[in-house]
Amino acid sequence: MNKKAGQKVLSAWWFFVLVIIAGGIVLSVLIYYGSEINVKKFESDVLGERIVRCIVENGELRADFSNSFDVFSECGIKKELFDKSTDFYFRISVFDDLNNLEYQIKQGDFSFENDCFNEKLVEARRYPKCSEKKEVLTLNGNKRKIVVLAASNQGINKLSNI
């Protein structure tokens, strides 16, 4: 009698353990496959590379580059995506041969600049990922250094009934 009661308790306990294990596995799988693949770093790299390719011609800074240079139309980048509350940011800085800032163009969410700095200190999922490209080149025979900082914080857009 006691043995049978013991078996019943054991099987009830056993199924409780199974439910806990199943819950753990289901939760882990849902978290793992539910989380999106993070490509922010690649995207910021592509954006930075795109800007560098656009403003540098034959190893020289484009002669028409200035603070009024229209990056969007010249580099084929969609302006609307860099308006307020955007997921993108870039900053182009040009330094002369004495390392003084000569030109600077910034577009997108300016707060990303701080986040890019913080990104090096702490790891956070929702932070943007940044990419910095540095090139030393010439402009009319004078040395110029360009620094392009690009950042992306774009996530996947979940759509229902498209």
Place this chain on the structure above:
Amino acid sequence: MIKNKKGGTEVLETTIFIILNVVFVALLLIFVYNSKNGAIVYEDIYAKQIALIIDNAEPGMVIGINMETLLEKAEKNGISKEKTVSIKGNEVIVSLSENGGRGFSFFSDYDVEVNFVENFLEIKVKEKNE
């Protein structure tokens, strides 16, 4: 006789117990396998891959991507090839179910066309209003 009956009940109980455990493990394995092959993962991967390829492309380029795996999933879910990938504005939308899909924006300001050539997705990047 009574002993035999008791023994028979114990065997039956043990058998049921083992069957239930096997069913439980099988259900878990099916769940994990289905999650691994789930549409969400593929929608995410392909939407981002296509958007990043477009961002890297220059006008005049035609790029082909092998979409065999995605098309297999779409066929299983009863989605036609043409409905799986589309471009709306600056967003690549990949859909592997009737319930929706996943979109990812590209920042290129070029005209982009996508169409399937057998199992390959052909992406044509052109200057605006070319």
